[in-house]
Amino acid sequence: MKDLLYFVRRFYQVSGFKLFFTLVMTFIISCLDGIGIYFIIPLLGSIQVIGMQSVNQIPVVSSMLAYMQSLHFPVHLPVILAIYVVVVGGQAILQKQQTVMNASMMQAYIRTLRNELYRGLLSAKWEFYLSRRKSDFNQVLADEMERVTYAVGLSIQMVLSFAFTAIQIGLACWISPLLTAVVLLFGGLLALFSRKFMHQSKRLGEKTTELSQKYYAGIYDHFSGIKDIKSNQLEQPHIYWFNQISRNMENNAIQMIKMNTTSQLIYKLASLVLIAGFVYLALNVFYTSPEQLIVTVLILSRLWPRFVGIQNNFEQLYASFSAFRTVRELQADYAEQKEPGHSHGGSSGRPEPGAIQCTNVYYRYNSNDSHYALKAINLYIPAKKMTAIVGKSGAGKSTLVDLLMGLIHPESGQVYYAGGSLLEEQQLLALRSAIGYVPQDPFLFHDSIRENLKLVDPYATDRELWEALRFSASEEFVRNLPDGLDTVIGDRGIRLSGGERQRIVLARAILKKPAILVLDEATSALDSENERRIQAALDGLKGQMTIIVIAHRLSTIRHADQVIVLEKGEIIQQGGYEQLAQESKGVFKQLLNYQTGA
Numbered sequence: 001m002k003d004l005l006y007f008v009r010r011f012y013q014v015s016g017f018k019l020f021f022t023l024v025m026t027f028i029i030s031c032l033d034g035i036g037i038y039f040i041i042p043l044l045g046s047i048q049v050i051g052m053q054s055v056n057q058i059p060v061v062s063s064m065l066a067y068m069q070s071l072h073f074p075v076h077l078p079v080i081l082a083i084y085v086v087v088v089g090g091q092a093i094l095q096k097q098q099t100v101m102n103a104s105m106m107q108a109y110i111r112t113l114r115n116e117l118y119r120g121l122l123s124a125k126w127e128f129y130l131s132r133r134k135s136d137f138n139q140v141l142a143d144e145m146e147r148v149t150y151a152v153g154l155s156i157q158m159v160l161s162f163a164f165t166a167i168q169i170g171l172a173c174w175i176s177p178l179l180t181a182v183v184l185l186f187g188g189l190l191a192l193f194s195r196k197f198m199h200q201s202k203r204l205g206e207k208t209t210e211l212s213q214k215y216y217a218g219i220y221d222h223f224s225g226i227k228d229i230k231s232n233q234l235e236q237p238h239i240y241w242f243n244q245i246s247r248n249m250e251n252n253a254i255q256m257i258k259m260n261t262t263s264q265l266i267y268k269l270a271s272l273v274l275i276a277g278f279v280y281l282a283l284n285v286f287y288t289s290p291e292q293l294i295v296t297v298l299i300l301s302r303l304w305p306r307f308v309g310i311q312n313n314f315e316q317l318y319a320s321f322s323a324f325r326t327v328r329e330l331q332a333d334y335a336e337q338k339e340p341g342h343s344h345g346g347s348s349g350r351p352e353p354g355a356i357q358c359t360n361v362y363y364r365y366n367s368n369d370s371h372y373a374l375k376a377i378n379l380y381i382p383a384k385k386m387t388a389i390v391g392k393s394g395a396g397k398s399t400l401v402d403l404l405m406g407l408i409h410p411e412s413g414q415v416y417y418a419g420g421s422l423l424e425e426q427q428l429l430a431l432r433s434a435i436g437y438v439p440q441d442p443f444l445f446h447d448s449i450r451e452n453l454k455l456v457d458p459y460a461t462d463r464e465l466w467e468a469l470r471f472s473a474s475e476e477f478v479r480n481l482p483d484g485l486d487t488v489i490g491d492r493g494i495r496l497s498g499g500e501r502q503r504i505v506l507a508r509a510i511l512k513k514p515a516i517l518v519l520d521e522a523t524s525a526l527d528s529e530n531e532r533r534i535q536a537a538l539d540g541l542k543g544q545m546t547i548i549v550i551a552h553r554l555s556t557i558r559h560a561d562q563v564i565v566l567e568k569g570e571i572i573q574q575g576g577y578e579q580l581a582q583e584s585k586g587v588f589k590q591l592l593n594y595q596t597g598a
């Protein structure tokens, strides 16, 4: 309920006066609806279905007719028909306007919620993404947001429904207090009975969330690993999985419909019993006149659907509780793990390009785990020099680089940047703007090479783009592509080879003119000729920017100013390439021997 109130409050904040306007409009529509209905009574009187005498005895109607007569309005069939047409027609026109307005309000609301959620998700720390399924973000942004918006619309409708029901109960009381009391009593008894349906709705709603999360996660995984699936002929188990989950979703939806229709059926049957009971009692016990009986049934037929509607809305609202909870939990999670710079709106100033120093840094991915990915790291990375990080697989190289880029934060120990100062929180984003990063598995968007490059500098000229491509030894192959810079490279750059992707991402990093260039196995997919060309280009950058390279192939770091050797998260060797190569023992020598075949 607390979550629902939060979303209703946000709706009020987003919609402002429009909400007020739509409430007023709904009130007018409802009044017109009521007038339209009660006008049927004099209409029946004028065509002599019931006597005009009886019509005048019905309180609301007699007041309406008296008012018309005071305005010198003749109460004849054509006049009554004309008023009826104007009232019901006016109601239909307003209803149409209100539907459009409601839809635009709901669309603005879902857009605002989605924007907030998306911005929030992007402002979280790196660690936040490590512990979550990315498909859950899709699921929340698409399905859960729809359910939340629908339920908020529903709850506002329910408030209005309550108000109209109250008005109608008032009118009904005026006409027949006893009858209204009996209807209310009956409605109250059924509301108690329907608690069972609410719980069932809530449970089915939770199942909907669970199944939809599984569905999104499965599809995301399958299409991310489609190459493995195809090459290992694993289509059948995946098709089977998809069939199963689709069937479960279908069953859940059918159960929901069955439950809704069962509750509606019970209400309908109850209304039949109620009306039959009334007719019987009215005619045989109270000897009511046929006119009174018609009016009685008319009131019942107006009030009862309102009870059923409110009941049905409650069921649907309960089914949406799981969506409220999922969104709120995600919001709370990313708010708690917000990256410091984002909370200050970031800083446009770059921290001075320069050295990085770590003193006694410890880091582990899980605080319950005894395994530290980095231990007692004491390290100095000089400005505008090339530092290489080597070590066996799992030694902690990528973790160390993530730490240097401020993606993860030490559990203990400190990281100093630039002129020996501890990075201020609001400078974190400025640090990132000074970093050019080329990862092991480079990511490119489904767009042209030009747009992929321009991501880091939207104002880059074609000359600058070609310069960056030349630097990363990509000029030749890009010129040979059918549309050159405008060639669309497919999802994640699938239409390029691994080496071509690496070179484009390197060109992108260079285009950013970074103060610190980080290459995480960035040349692993290159042939020796291209690798040699990039090596030469990187050598040319020494003295212009700080370069940090992770490399498995030791030939690529021959010209590094400093080599750091990691093992099990600790620095076990440190020094110049030649110096480490000349040591007779040690991990570096071992790695070198493996690679030279010695």
Ligand SMILES: Nc1ncnc2c1ncn2[C@@H]1O[C@H](COP(=O)(O)OP(=O)(O)OP(=O)(O)O)[C@@H](O)[C@H]1O
Pocket (backbone or CB within 6 Å): 130, 365, 366, 373, 391, 392, 393, 394, 395, 396, 397, 398, 399, 400
């Ligand atoms: N997201 C994570 N959650 C938990 N543990 C992790 C995570 N990422 C890495 N690790 C662990 O941290 C340690 C260091 O991993 P890291 O990726 O830094 O090694 P690496 O030297 O870069 O390896 P490689 O050369 O294979 O890329 C490993 O034991 C790894 O299992």
